[in-house]
Amino acid sequence: MNLDKILKEVQKPARYVGAEYNSVHKELAEVYIRFAFCFPDVYEIGMSHLGIKILYHLLNEQKDIYCERVFAPWVDMEEKMRAENIPLFSIETRTPVADFDIIGFTLQYEMSYTNIINMLDLSGIAPLREDRTEDDPFVYAGGPCAYNPEPLADIMDFFMIGESEEQIIEVMDAYRKWKQSGRPKRAFLEDIVSIRGIYVPEFYDVSYNEDGTIKEMKPNHPKAPARVQKQYVRDMDAVYYPDNIIVPNMEIVHDRITLELFRGCIRGCRFCQAGMIYRPVREKSPKRLLALAEKLIDNTGYEEISMSSLSTSDYTGLEELTEGLLELTVDKKINLSLPSLRIDSFSMDLMQKVQKVRKSGLTFAPEAGSQRMRDVINKGVTEEDLMRSVSLAFAGGYSGVKLYFMIGLPTETKEDVQAIAHLAEKVVRAYKETPKHLRNKGLRVTVSASSFVPKPFTPFQWAAQDDIETLRDKQHWIKDEIHDKAIVYNWHEAQLSVLEGVFARGDRRLAKVLLRAQKLGVRFDAWHECFQYDLWMETFRSEGIDPDFYNRRERSYEEILPWEIIDPGVSRAFLERENEKAKRGELTTNCRDKCSGCGVKQFGGGGVCD
Amino acid sequence: MIKYRFCYAKYGEAKYISHLDLIRMFSRSFKRAGIPLTYSEGFNPHPKMAIGLPLSVGLTSECEYMDAEVERPLKREDIDELNKKLPIGLTINGAAERIPGMKKLADIRWAEYKVTLDQEVAPEQIEGFMARTDVIVEKKTKRKTENTDILPDITSLTVNGECLTMVLSAGPSANLKPELVLCAMEQYIDGFVAGDYEIHRSKILTDNGKALL
Ligand code: SF4
Secondary structure, eight states: OOHHHHHTTSSOGGGGTOOOBTOOOOOGGGOSEEEEEEESSOHHHHTTOHHHHHHHHHHHTSTTEEEEEEEOOOHHHHHHHHHTTOOOBOTTTOOBGGGSSEEEEEOSOGGGHHHHHHHHHHHTOOSSGGGOOTTSOEEEEESGGGGSOGGGTTTOSEEEOBOHHHHHHHHHHHHHHHHHHTOOHHHHHHHHTTSTTEEOGGGEEEEEOTTSSEEEEEESSTTSOSSEEOBOOSOTTTSOOOSSOOBOSSOOSSOSEEEEOEESOSSOOTTOHHHHHTOSOEEOOHHHHHHHHHHHHHHHOOSEEEEESTTGGGOTTHHHHHHHHHHHHGGGTOEEEOOSOOGGGOOHHHHHHHHTTOOOOEEEEEESSSHHHHHHTTOOOOHHHHHHHHHHHHHTTOOEEEEEEEESOTTOOHHHHHHHHHHHHHHHHHHHHSOTTTSOSOOEEEEEEEEOOOOTTSTTTTOOOOOHHHHHHHHHHHHHHOOOTTEEEEEOOHHHHHHHHHHHTOOGGGHHHHHHHHHTTOOOTTSTTTOOHHHHHHHHHHTTOOHHHHHTOOOOTTSBOGGGGEEOSSOHHHHHHHHHHHHHTOOOOOTTTOOOOOSHHHHTOOGGGO | OEEEEEEEEEOGGGGGSOHHHHHHHHHHHHHHTTOOBOBOSSSSOOBOEEESSOOOTTOEEEEEEEEEEESSOOOHHHHHHHHHTSOTTEEEEEEEEOOTTOOOGGGEEEEEEEEEOSSOOOHHHHHHHHTSSOOEEEEEOSSOEEEEEOGGGEEEEEEETTEEEEEEEOSSSOOOOHHHHHHHHHHHSTTOOOOSOEEEEEEEEETTSSOOO
């Protein structure tokens, strides 16, 4: 294929050619399994994602497996590829995706689903499983959105549920044996269905009630488990983590070393899916992290390290780790960044240490404006906490503060929404009250309000989502209450959140909507310039599917939810209990103070549960 | 702190690395090779590095120049190590300490390009083109399009079968891109279509007609 010719005509051709430092190149004759890791978005988004870095190097450590990367071509590239009949290809060897043995997609956000369909279509692979043949590769998906696999159940051959570092090697071992055996494809699915975390949708039948809700989901194959238990890593120090990550040749979104301090979250915010599905909290030791950091610094040359976890300041070894990291980085002009700090455990000390290297803006996520609302979502943070933190920050020389909020939360009132603006105004006041000789000039308070999307396996999984008009009204309520010029207010497109809500809690019947949407040209929904709400609505109408059924309806506890075919460890009883407590505005303690019996301990425990 | 000049080649997949990304890529490669660069002062320190003449994305070159300030004297082994730590398609093929009197990157005046076409061009056609009194093309700048005569900036243009050799004005005062010359040839040479081509930069010359290193 004459790729060079079209690469001259597209934006950012570096997206498609690879050859970055630390990318893996193998002799194809020595490879037995060819694995295409597909990220359903552009290169600079995909390469920023931690999971791809881990699995790429993990798989490539196996001598006879060659894992290559595939990203969604941007619209200009897709147009050229279609015009020149160039099928979707891997960036390492430019091999057509259809020639691989296994194609794995990672599901990071629902609004990438049409890109998956489109990537399969560009590969010449039928998106619907039933249309594929014995000659086609296996197509599977994993990642956080796979906790509700159902919207893609008719697309994927199988799903990997949970953390796949260990599971993926088991699946590869099974694949190796299966490939040698020459048996039909179904035999491979039968081999792997007993591996923990593997969900094979064709081994389950779903029947529906007259009102459209699910009547029953049950296995039609003797080997398929009644519920698929997620897989997770027990020993975070022993689990594989790459020390030689790829350094892209073009700028990507998160262009730095990422240290994963721990998985899970002790907090239990009721809107947060990650906080539920990644339980229990399991930490890496500072020793292990420092050893990794040192190698990663040497092997990448990156100028920034970020500590990444759901709630970084809850890491028990934070002090030891930051001390150690500062030692490793200061002389080498490497920045440390500390995202997602919790304001109640914010430490002035830590802030000043990091500041020695670079002073950047600070981010806080109170999530809701009023105390009542924060209690409903179990965000155990008070206004005093926030004020104390921002005052410290201002006195420490920071003048930029970002505040993240959500609107559309269950039980929310107009007062709750307006309280977001009022809180921002109070932050401005805290700045003005900071002695002039301590604070820096140029105050900027950025308020971001995203729209709440109820997610599976959270206490709010039964809730109705606000409609577009309501969300827009709420956005304006905030705007109208903001008076200070130092406050910059951003909000998110409500239409996108509403659509995300449909697929987040969708079922198998949505596959046909995805297929038609792709045919109509829907893709890159997460990109503002590509999002076509009207086309989506047209698609729902012509497929006879009512999106309101999925997002506008408050579900009863009696209803069987599509994603309950998966068992994330957190029990339904706990989620119901939490939902009831939310309605009463009662708080639940964090895992470290007191176990609240979420069910994960019985499921297998580990980490903070022990 | 010691000032060095490096000469490097850019080829293969690396031809798609943009000028802006190149500085970042080099600074990371130096770090990987354990060569301490000198950084600017301030809250956002950046390495003191400059690239001679930007190379358009998609072009290869055997003679790019970069100046950088390094904290310690470099040995041959440092360059070998650096070459191991560069991404595929980039190779340092020369380095020297910058001494007073040496030409500066700002002294660049010309660049030579080798263009491989998918067809042969007759030398007479090229001669005819060069014998014109002017070569007016539409030049697009950020704000406007204007007609300019590019002939004064074409120092020489010769052909050998499918391979064109162009010496064009380059550097801070006048800079003519080889793609624009191909456009002009399409406009003024009967029957010439640029088609599929590869452009390779083979020389960068300063005002004394010599290379930078
Ligand atoms: S079992 Fe208890 S300690 Fe373990 S994750 Fe659940 S609530 Fe936290």
